[in-house]
Amino acid sequence: MADSTRPTTPAGVSGPGAPGNDGPGDQALDEVVTFTSELIRIDTTNHGGGDCREQPAAEYAAERLTGAGLEPVLLERTPGRTNVVARIAGTDPSADALLVHGHLDVVPAHPDDWAVHPFSGEIRDGMVWGRGAIDMKNMDAMILSVVRDWARRGVRPRRDVVVAFTADEEASAVDGSGFLARHHPELFEGCTEAIGESGAFTFHAGPDLALYPVGAGERGTGWLKLTADGRAGHGSKVNRENAVSRLAAAVARIGEYRWPVRLTPTVRAALTETAALYGIDIDPDDPDFDADAILAKLGHAGALIEPVIRNSANPTILQAGYKVNVIPGTATAHVDGRFVPGGEEEFTATMDQLTGPDVDWEFQHRMIALEAPVDSPTYARMAEALKRFDPDAHVVPYCMSGGTDAKQFARLGITGYGFSPLQLPIGFDYQALFHGVDERVPVTALHFGVRVLDHFLRHA
Template identity: 45%
Template sequence: MSLRATASAPEYWSEDAVALCSDLIRLDGQLGSSDERAGAEYVATLLDGLGIESELVESAPRRSSLVARVAGANPELDPLLIHMHLDVVPADASEWSVHPLSGEVTDDFVWGRGAVDMKNMAASVLTVLKHRVSTGRLPRRPLVLAFLADEENAGVLGAEWLVRERPDLFEGCRTAIGEGGGWSLWTSPEQRIYPVHNAEKGWAAIQVTAHGAPGHASRINDQNPIRVLAEAIGRLTSDRFPVHLTEGVESLLRVACDVHGLSFDPERPEEALPLLGFDATQIRSGLQHTAHPTRTSAGYQSNVVPSVATAELDCRYLPGRWEEFEAELHAALGDQVEVEVLARTLGLTPGRRNAENGVWSAASTALQAEDPTALVAPFMTSGGTDATHLERLGIECFGFSPVLLPPDLDFWALFHGVDERIPSQSLRFASRVLDRFLDSY
């Protein structure tokens, strides 16, 4: 539906993103204790006020996704899909400086669960739409806006369900932008790289089980399944997974080396990581497969050795290299435990048209208008996004959620972390860059 012109936009229109992000944070979308219905209804009401129709779709009661279409100045162009998720991971309020659902704005930060993952992008996109309605400006091409459920649970009730049950909602889309890239990576006080992700690791939930003979805890028992399990998962250290340099990580490291006038050695990519500052740990995770125990279960009485012990692993493997990862995992765990794959996604690999896609030039143009030092570089994210499902519809996906960050902020530590927050200036910057992007792409 066409955007409806209203009164003139305020001079500082991008400021709206701060209030919108705060509002969205206050709408509880924590997995396990809440749902996405309140967030979806909030967005639907806002879009309706702008003259934009939307459809609220539920894969299960109150597990809500919202999809809307916005007209473009050139209706013959393929629509751009912008996907965001409304759910967030749980937060323990006792660990936070502020309540995680407060949306508090203080010290020029917006605080709360979802501030960086990813209600910030939803707030910026909505701010851009408000601005364009107020000025009567259509984006260059049509848009499909998807506010999705369940991304933090691998998209089972969100993107995965929609791709399977409602592919019509994405009809015509060949390119998408979403979370996972676009933040400022400070390589020096005079230069910033903005990584745009076009690949991502696959994810797997794996259960590891050890069995043994139950008995009295006073007796010697070398087959205590808890000990066997602990020793097995204790071998899942980073040195158990060799370095495998992929094109996505190599491209980013080469740009960083070029900025510093250094040569890149593909035989020793780790040597370039210190050039990335706070981001070195995040990018290092893209050099190898990983497997981290996140939940364990065993026993029912303190003086009884149990018969079984289990651990659940969160595994991230380089895309297209599942068999290689399985071999490395089994070699580390040993043969005294059973291994079962509970769920798995395939990850994201660059599409055939990736290098020629206009996203790269549009992102560069939009970023450099706001930050003249900006360099855009492709990379592979070690996390997972809904792109892994959307790719199955033939949609080429990019992580482009642009934010300019202070050089002393460890951005990636805030994802799923305590005291999650985003600078207010980053929200304003993101809105302006996305607004320019919609004129260029």
Template identity: 50%
Template sequence: SIDVAGRRAYLLQVGEKALLWVRLVARGAAGHGSRWHPDNAVTRLAEAVAALGRAPWEVRLTETTAALLAAVADLTGADVDDPDAAADLFGPAAAFIRPSLRTTANPTGLAGGYKHNVIPDRAEATVDIRVLPGTEDEVLAEVQRIVGDDIAIEIVVRDIGLETPFSGSLVDAMVASLQDADPGVPVVPYLLGAGTDNKALSRLGIAGYGFAPLRLPSGFDFTGMFHGVDERVPLDALTFGQDVLTRLLRTY
């Protein structure tokens, strides 16, 4: 559950962004650290990483994120013409929702050189890129434009994105099991900014959803704890989730 402008709602995942892990490689001439040396691979890489890490990516709504914003408008009466402003209505979950509205490209690692006084002929950086489903090639071309033609882009991992309709008997059963346990609280679709095993399952023809029915206290920053040292949920949220999942399994 999340709070939307003070009202509780539940998120049901119906899609996720595509994954692109890339390596940026810069090359230059090796040399002694005391030289005047403009052909420096580390400098070239640093400029590319800074440009990519600070690049603004425009908001692009998918069918799922458009439905999410429409649900926000229905819940709050707020104007959702500015999706980023609408995301702010999600409180602590805004940081979880905002990446679903655009591409994200975050540099995550740097490597180059082996000694303080030696200029290396190669430097590299890893970048974690998450893109909206179906935009992978377009985003790679834009990344190349941002970093420049003298930076090589190596694909480390490329995986698919997906969107599944927020409809059908399974979705109806999930929504009903939640609303039986928490009457009157809406369930809205969302696009996950990260990834799950649904990517692999989709290749087998399986339509997967992300359904984690936890009723959380207002203001509890659950999504902000992901992969953290203190990631946790309250015990009563787990008890609630067990009840909802039991209802689902007994009725679907």
């Protein structure tokens, strides 16, 4: 990429004495730790059903943006459910703007289960502890630290950078990114790409193999309700129209169904590039290509890719009947379906087939799948920024099995990447800490994140 051959004064840096070449100052490294800890102390638990209050965290972020000379806007669809958006003008007015987003809410945590109080933000053993340390007040703090560092050093990015701190990501996003995308598109004018949750963390595939999966896709979500109607009657009589039997048969077919492998460009690249690190040359176009067999050879690293090579549908709830000798007229089930980018039509057609003529089904919740190009200049710059600060990094693309705020911003035509950089030690189980007990983040990981984010955003 052109970045590696650039002169020492990057084009994205302006101001007297070309500041910015040295990376973030010590104050930024101190602030990212303080901000992570203080944001954790502001309890923004999202219980679902509208039960959450992000306002104090939003005001905290807005004050720090104002301190950096920016003019943040606070926006609410519902009182207390506050979002914050600010724009930093770039040096190249012809360049597309870049959105950087992080959510302010967190999932619930029960103090009894934790080694430290989940809302203490305690710094212990070189880690910041608490709910949100990974998901994702760490990234919120990194964004704040970087833009404040820029203000102190007179740095401006090349592209306009729009920063957004959102409410309600851990529930429906209707008070957060969904509201911003639908009702305030003007704040995101010119944004073509975004970086946000997940991705760019160290995934130790082996003792000498540090992967950094960068998010370049998300599966779509289809939560379904199945309804079987039949003939109600006495449990002692012959009944060929039993709703429970009909529903059970459909649920069993769905649960047992082996979805065919559907490699999207991101997953294909993930598979090819990861296999190459193991010295395995693959050809996904070969008619005999067996993705599952390759994944088995990739061991631990295969776990990053395995959930996203095909659609999935898991029955999760069954409801029918009220008395053993009464055949109910109706039986219902719920299914958690996920489809790969481009896989929604096949998902729908397959559900029609699997449910059969006696069972109806409908989407109760449906969210699009996303795919971002892995051959874009922006992807290359993310990879370059990671390798600059971890020369042993192997950057690979990654498709998320679930979803983030990126789905909402996609309504505005914004291509979303998962890029929340963290350098993590061997044995640190990042993915288990998402919504997990004793969520924590190493101080060194936050420092790495600030350096990478600063470098990437200045050169993006």
